[in-house]
Amino acid sequence: MIVLLEANGRQGDVDLPASIAGHVIIAGYGRVGQMIGSVLGAQEVPCLALETNTDVVARFRHRGASIFFGDASRADLLRKIDIERAGAFVTTMDSPSAAERVVEEVHRNWPHVPIYARARDVSHATHLIARGATRVVPETIEASLQLSELVLIGAGVPNDAARHLIEVRRQAEQVALDVSWGRRSG
Amino acid sequence: MIVLLEANGRQGDVDLPASIAGHVIIAGYGRVGQMIGSVLGAQEVPCLALETNTDVVARFRHRGASIFFGDASRADLLRKIDIERAGAFVTTMDSPSAAERVVEEVHRNWPHVPIYARARDVSHATHLIARGATRVVPETIEASLQLSELVLIGAGVPNDAARHLIEVRRQAEQVALDVSWGRRSG
Numbered sequence: 001m002i003v004l005l006e007a008n009g010r011q012g013d014v015d016l017p018a019s020i021a022g023h024v025i026i027a028g029y030g031r032v033g034q035m036i037g038s039v040l041g042a043q044e045v046p047c048l049a050l051e052t053n054t055d056v057v058a059r060f061r062h063r064g065a066s067i068f069f070g071d072a073s074r075a076d077l078l079r080k081i082d083i084e085r086a087g088a089f090v091t092t093m094d095s096p097s098a099a100e101r102v103v104e105e106v107h108r109n110w111p112h113v114p115i116y117a118r119a120r121d122v123s124h125a126t127h128l129i130a131r132g133a134t135r136v137v138p139e140t141i142e143a144s145l146q147l148s149e150l151v152l153i154g155a156g157v158p159n160d161a162a163r164h165l166i167e168v169r170r171q172a173e174q175v176a177l178d179v180s181w182g183r184r185s186g
Numbered sequence: 187m188i189v190l191l192e193a194n195g196r197q198g199d200v201d202l203p204a205s206i207a208g209h210v211i212i213a214g215y216g217r218v219g220q221m222i223g224s225v226l227g228a229q230e231v232p233c234l235a236l237e238t239n240t241d242v243v244a245r246f247r248h249r250g251a252s253i254f255f256g257d258a259s260r261a262d263l264l265r266k267i268d269i270e271r272a273g274a275f276v277t278t279m280d281s282p283s284a285a286e287r288v289v290e291e292v293h294r295n296w297p298h299v300p301i302y303a304r305a306r307d308v309s310h311a312t313h314l315i316a317r318g319a320t321r322v323v324p325e326t327i328e329a330s331l332q333l334s335e336l337v338l339i340g341a342g343v344p345n346d347a348a349r350h351l352i353e354v355r356r357q358a359e360q361v362a363l364d365v366s367w368g369r370r371s372g
Contacts, residue, residue, distance in 0.1 A: 035330035045341050088337050116336050118329050135336050142328035143304050144221035150302050150321050154274050155231050
């Protein structure tokens with residue numbers, strides 16, 4: 001049993017297993033975090049979420065989610081949810097600067113934990129990579145790719161071919177992001 | 187030859203074919219529009235872009251793109267680029283309210299032209315559907331899906347299986363958006 005701050009600010013016992021490993025920590029449980037939690041949960045990937053909005057914590061706790069109140073940039077809090085044995089850490093927060101702080105803190109303390117980060121755009125993505133994010137997903141790129149796929153299909157490109165073209169492009173964009181940061185750091 | 191306003195505000199001849207059809211009109215040529223233009227161009231899908239930033243228009247015109255200065259909510263401008271025979275219309279603008287205006291105008295005048303729209307989030311998406319958008323791509327949903335896919339793969343789910351799971355979820359989200367608007371309109 002681990003003691004964490006509950007949504008109401010008091011300390012409370014939470015039903016974490018005595019030892020957990022391979023879990024995914026989701027930092028931020030707004031719309032993005034909730035969808036990730038739902039997709040992973042459907043595949044029985046164990047998740048723990050941290051969220052600073054007490055209403056959200058209360059609502060999802062009530063539904064049985066492993067969600068805790070707290071700032072994901074606090075190393076002591078991350079330690080309590082066994083981040084050193086986590087399979088992945090995902091930042092989903094709206095605020096670009098908050099995401100950067102969290103990525104920096106996690107990468108500095110637990111460089112072996114892969115960090116997946118939501119980014120606003122390419123510029124934000126390069127900041128997150130520079131702070132240690134393993135993979136970044138810029139919203140503007142994803143929207144562009146998905147719109148392109150839909151228009152290609154509408155223009156008569158078969159579904160599978162369109163998806164393949166988009167996947168190739170997505171990978172090229174990821175490489176470009178990595179290279180772009182590599183150059184800056186060199 | 188069609189006369190359109192050039193980037194400098196003067197009228198100028200542009201090298202549109204005398205009659206075009208099946209082209210994709212891209213409203214807004216920022217980062218999102220540029221990527222869509224690039225993906226479609228690589229597949230030789232003919233595109234015409236409208237953009238209100240004169241620097242962007244000048245830069246891409248210089249590179250040979252079919253890009254014109256102008257507000258995509260102006261029906262007279264859209265008529266000049268043969269929207270009635272376009273294969274698709276895509277809104278990519280940052281501003282939610284601008285996107286809604288454009289979708290409304292295009293759908294009212296040319297209801298047979300499919301409209302693909304970038305949306306900020308689910309709430310914005312429902313507004314765009316209500317105004318006539320055929321397919322909407324909410325940035326937050328796309329980022330969530332892509333992050334989920336990456337984490338699933340990281341957790342050991344094979345690539346193809348992860349992509350399939352995400353595609354099924356994407357379609358469910360699209361149906362939910364349509365139903366959500368259908369209910370509101372009923």
